[in-house]
Amino acid sequence: MQPLTVEEIKNAVSGELITGNPRIKVENICTDSRKIAKGDLFIALIGEKFDGHHFAREAVEKGADGLIIDRKVEIDSDREIFKILVNNTTKALQDLANYYRNQFEELKVIGITGSSGKTTTKDMLAGVLKEKYSILKTEENLNNQIGVPLTLLSLQGKEEFAVIEMGMSASGEIRTLARIAEPQIGVITNVGPAHLQDLKTIQNVAGAKGELIAELPEDSLAVLNYDNEYVREMKEKFKGNNLIYFGFNKKADIRAVNVNDNEQNVCFTVQYQNQKKDIKLNIPGKHNVYNALSVIAIAREFNIGWEDIQKGLLNFDLTTLRMEIIENNDIVIINDAYNANPLSMKAGIDVLCKIAKSRSFAVLGDMLELGDIEKEAHRKVGHYVADKNIDFLITVGKLGQLIAKGAKKKGMNAEKVIGVKNNKMAAEILTNHLKKNDSVLVKGSRSMGMEEIVELIIKK
Secondary structure: OOOEEHHHHHHOOOOOEOOOOOOOOOEEEEEHHHOOOOOEEEEEOOOOOHHHHHHHHHHOOOOOOOEEEEEOOOOOOOOEEEEEEEOOHHHHHHHHHHHOOOOOOOEEEEEOOOOOHHHHHHHHHHHOOOOOOEEEEEOOOOOOOHHHHHHHHOOOOOOOEEEEEEOOOOOOOOHHHHHOOOOOOEOOOEEEEHHHHOOHHHHHHHHHHHHHHHHOOOOEEEEEEOOOHHHHOOOOOOOEEEEEEEOOOOOOOEEEEEEEEEOOOEEEEEEOEEEEEEEEEEEOHHHHHHHHHHHHHHHHHHOHHHHHHHHHHHHOOOOOOOOEEEEOOEEEEEEOOOOOHHHHHHHHHHHHHHOOOEEEEEEOOOOOOOOHHHHHHHHHHHHHHHHOOOOOEEEEEEOHHHHHHHHHOOOOOHHHHEEEHHHHHHHHHHHHHHOOOOOOEEEEOOHOOHHHHHHHHOOO
16 A cells, blocks of 8 residues: 555545544555554444454554544553544545545556356456556455455555456445446456345346446446346446447357367357457366456457467466365365355356266355245255266255255255255265265355365365
């Protein structure tokens, strides 16, 4: 972060400086008192299960020079601490991030959202752009109302692109993120059944995701999945004229043909602007072709050559727990435990089918926040497992039992379907059954913590 004066920060957050020197400069923002470093500004956020004001004293003791707070907090300190009083500390963080983002007039911000694939797309795009440009990208899961501002506040000023992943669970959240980040490029990977507990219908999910496109300025670029009807219709939300559709459909502006998806990679031919180029990805899965097409469209728009595109797509850094392929004792493990919805579950199962040299094991946990379609969605995943002739199915959790029931009802051998209550039980079953050349998919919603299964079977 480039230095900001306390006065600048106070004005950016519409706050009141109640103590301290307005000329002091701040070079780092922190919202976690456990990670405070000397000289930091600590913003006392309030969440469902915590109140940062309770940790303000600890933050100062660890070296924080100042606080943003929504109430007066008495701190005994030998040092002069500045305090900025605001109405809402989360809003203050967001306003400060927007102010800071606008210090860099030449910066191009790319917003990426969708029901699935947004993290991989973000990683791919960052990998390709950095072949020619200096970039910042969203790290780990910093894609929400707190994470996006923190990502923007980590800009150093040298970056030419910021690749920002935008997640949401309710209407209005993407709009807020777009107004903070002010992207000039927007990408929608797809829309499917996710977050239905609050949003109720896929149409509402599409409306929430489409907030990104609606917020783009007239001179921006929208990159949309033509093959997904909900995304395709977002054209109506776009104020600009520079729109690129990607997909397999002949009507897409950039499309993939001759797709060869195997156990280690996927190869395809890109057709774009009267050009045909062969592309290879070092990760399997047809769904990753969609991700790559959106990346290629943006790369070409910013004059990145085909050779650099291919290099970037072969060497990008994939965020952990996303389709992470691990080879351990002659067993292949697909660690896709970060999150799950019906779209991404099916994509993971497809990859398992592709990479399996011998027996295939699908270890699937609860998919959460699906609202009224919850039960039917889990049963349908079970049907899909049976249709794909997976050799063994292990389900984890209460909803996972519905996956098991769906698989058995579709004809999967009941002896090869096991439902368990927790990750340790699943790991124990795998340890007792896995043999050389077997392949395992581990996938479930974030709160299921199914990476624990991967850790346990690797230790064995």
